[in-house]
Amino acid sequence: MNRFKQRLSQFMQGRYGIDHIYVTSLILYFVGLIVLRQINNSIYLNIFLLLLIAWTFYRVFSKNIDRRYAENQAFLRFINQIKSIVNRLWMRMRDIGTHRYRRCPNCRAQLRLPRKIGVHTARCPRCNNRFKVKIRL
Ligand SMILES: [Zn+2]
Structure with a gap:
């Protein structure tokens, strides 16, 4: 062996x-x-x-x-x-009932946003870019 x-x-x-x-x-x-x-x-x-x-x-x-x-x-x-x-x-x-996921248009980071119907302004924590977010449902 x-x-x-x-x-x-x-x-x-x-x-x-x-x-x-x-x-x-x-x-x-x-x-x-x-x-x-x-x-x-x-x-x-x-x-x-x-x-x-x-x-x-x-x-x-x-x-x-x-x-x-x-x-x-x-x-x-x-x-x-x-x-x-x-x-x-x-x-x-x-998270489908509570959050929506969106990408930052500036740095492409994925953001987890609270689900609030309507148009809001989100701030990216990575690059500090502010952008409009539309959440329909
Ligand atoms: Zn960003």
Whole structure:
């Protein structure tokens, strides 16, 4: 067993290894397998899953570490963008009865304003810009 571990660590030397894309791909792969069973097989999904798992392990054993690292960073940026969009939507839903969200026309900051029907003047706390806000309902 020890010799196996030694061989493995020698083999993995200078290779990229696992990251967030690897974990996500594996989850996607197993979800795909479950779907495959539910829909009684599909050649397209089979091919997709085969390519997915091949690409996943190509990345793990890749020696182009900088490139794989950059891919993972881009993937994390993408995931964070989605998280922030979902979070903003969730906050809007939560506050729908009491607040309205508006962007400052000057600095694009998102402001959470109390829900008062009519036209008001809002002041942006970031850039101190004053602007008109119309809240209809
Ligand atoms: Zn502003």
